[in-house]
Amino acid sequence: MRKQITGFSNPTVKYLRSLRDKKHRKRAGQFLVEGLRLLEDAREGGRLPRQIVLAENRDPHPLLERLEADIIAAGGEVIETSPDILTKITGKSNSQSVVGVFDEWDTGLEHIDRGAAQIWLVAQALRDPGNLGTMLRTGDAVGAGGLILIDDCADPFSAEAVRASMGAVFTQGIAQARWEDFVPWLRSGSGQLVAASLRDAVPYRGAPYAAPCFILVGNESQGLPEAYEAECDLRVTMPMRGRADSLNAAVAGAVLAYEVLDSF
Amino acid sequence: MRKQITGFSNPTVKYLRSLRDKKHRKRAGQFLVEGLRLLEDAREGGRLPRQIVLAENRDPHPLLERLEADIIAAGGEVIETSPDILTKITGKSNSQSVVGVFDEWDTGLEHIDRGAAQIWLVAQALRDPGNLGTMLRTGDAVGAGGLILIDDCADPFSAEAVRASMGAVFTQGIAQARWEDFVPWLRSGSGQLVAASLRDAVPYRGAPYAAPCFILVGNESQGLPEAYEAECDLRVTMPMRGRADSLNAAVAGAVLAYEVLDSF
Structure with missing residues (x-):
């Protein structure tokens, strides 16, 4: 599914921000991964994000397009938002233009x-x-x-x-x-x-x-x-x-x- | 010389805080070192701080006392202050109870x-x-x-x-x-x-x-x-x-x- 987020106070933004904190990650069982390169590493390792959040002003990239298609095919979400909101999520001013949300896996x-x-x-x-x-x-x-x-x-x-x-x-x-x-x-x-x-x-x-x-x-x-x-x-x-x-x-x-x- | 600092707005506090920033360090040619262990390493390497700032509630320590005496003998300053002000200087909540101020040296x-x-x-x-x-x-x-x-x-x-x-x-x-x-x-x-x-x-x-x-x-x-x-x-x-x-x-x-x- 494709979505758009325009408001800073959107609950998804709040949720994703919270994943920067270990306590919230443990509770949610999810974590954030920034940048296309790491997302491609994840794919090579057989891990697909549940959601990705993209900056509206991103440069087009064939790997990113493939990733978007795969996530949607797997029932995940592709969310577009402003660079400012993406910065708010990651907490970094020069943040990458894509962030993925992954389920943590069992580490027994x-x-x-x-x-x-x-x-x-x-x-x-x-x-x-x-x-x-x-x-x-x-x-x-x-x-x-x-x-x-x-x-x-x-x-x-x-x-x-x-x-x-x-x-x-x-x-x-x-x-x-x-x-x-x-x-x-x-x-x-x-x-x-x-x-x-x-x-x-x-x-x-x-x-x-x-x-x-x-x-x-x-x-x-x-x-x-x-x-x-x-x-x-x-x-x-x-x-x-x-x-x-x-x-x-x-x-x-x-x-x-x-x-x-x-x-x- | 021994000094006491009681106010958060004391210019020395502002100056020391500024040394956390690279630009200010370069301008001042000085840097901060936290903790008695590193200060002892410095002494072993032949470097004595110009100043040290001590928390009033510190535990007594013979190495620290020797360091204080040496600094005063060398014409430096030993400053006592509250743990809160020391925390303000280092920017760390669980900060060590001593901070030294060193001159940078020539790295040619x-x-x-x-x-x-x-x-x-x-x-x-x-x-x-x-x-x-x-x-x-x-x-x-x-x-x-x-x-x-x-x-x-x-x-x-x-x-x-x-x-x-x-x-x-x-x-x-x-x-x-x-x-x-x-x-x-x-x-x-x-x-x-x-x-x-x-x-x-x-x-x-x-x-x-x-x-x-x-x-x-x-x-x-x-x-x-x-x-x-x-x-x-x-x-x-x-x-x-x-x-x-x-x-x-x-x-x-x-x-x-x-x-x-x-x-x-």
Whole structure:
């Protein structure tokens, strides 16, 4: 269905604006994606938005026209509105001329098929959505199966995480679990849990990685709890030549993931 | 000197608030640093703030007391104020109980002593201050000499860059230069310019890196201009097993830097 929205106080505008907020996203089970490029990434990952909102003054684009047609064919909505209202929805002054509304999907561990990839990334209490999105992007690059989010992490469906993922949010597997549920799941099949650590660790170069390899990184400021490190099958250490004893979480995960990739 | 500030409209409060903005920082040549931990990193890097602003309700801390004494001995100012006014200065509701005001320092290329380190990081048009800070942090970890910022990059003295650097902004060398000034400087001495590239590149693993090695990463959305890639002495490629053809800039720099570090 095609619709037009002309008023700032339209309830749809209010609803879409509310999706910028995590609490409202969780309640609604929907999230926003800005820009044609990410919407095309979503399509490649098999996800079609329920609705798209377009600026009236947009430039015509064949991919956008195809997307509009597909959404209408699937029973979704194509909404036209003014650039000002679109800006109000996204909260950004130089906003893209198209925004899609997606249903969140189930991120239970049971959807992770560990045999589908040799590398899986696992993040514990990762708070920064940019780091989260960057890990999804890195996962795509190393051919990982996806990202498993342990304990209280940033929301993978936040605008910042989606953007930083460069679309990998639609193609990488995503699961969310508590540690006490993750460990039994992990141990119910094959899988090596690896973390960068300063305790009882071997050099990360040439360490005996084994697939499927689950690369665990910890919270940005606390690192991993000691009990979580102790659960790991392999603890590796990276050279730290300076004053600091740790890397940015997404960086540590990436350096380790490339090392694991090379070892297989 | 010790001072007390009680009014929100005090000119010092207005001035300090203004330093959150890049334009005002550049005009004033000063920047803000929040939190005792970063202030201690600064001290380790040989930088003392001109002023610190303390919340009246702070917890006592021996490091803070030492810092206060040093600042007063150096002719600086120790200002006490209410938590509300401190929040107004930093713009953050859960702000730290101490903020320091530092003079920016000269970031000319002539301050870079290329022989002092085997690795240097170079970023071109890096727009995200978080990425910039993360590169400084990675530079510290790999024992790099510093970060050279080419063309229009984010401000290394922004609060976000300082925070993401985890204090490395005070210990890593920092230079800012236009490309047309950087290249003659680079070629006036020894140095290998290396970039991750898809064009005419060799695998990044085991590539013939040579010190001092300048690792160049490009802008977050555009990558490196072709002419900049062409100037490189070595172009290397990293495995990209997914849909995307690039990594986050700070991640790419880190994976490459760890490979270079291992090869020396």
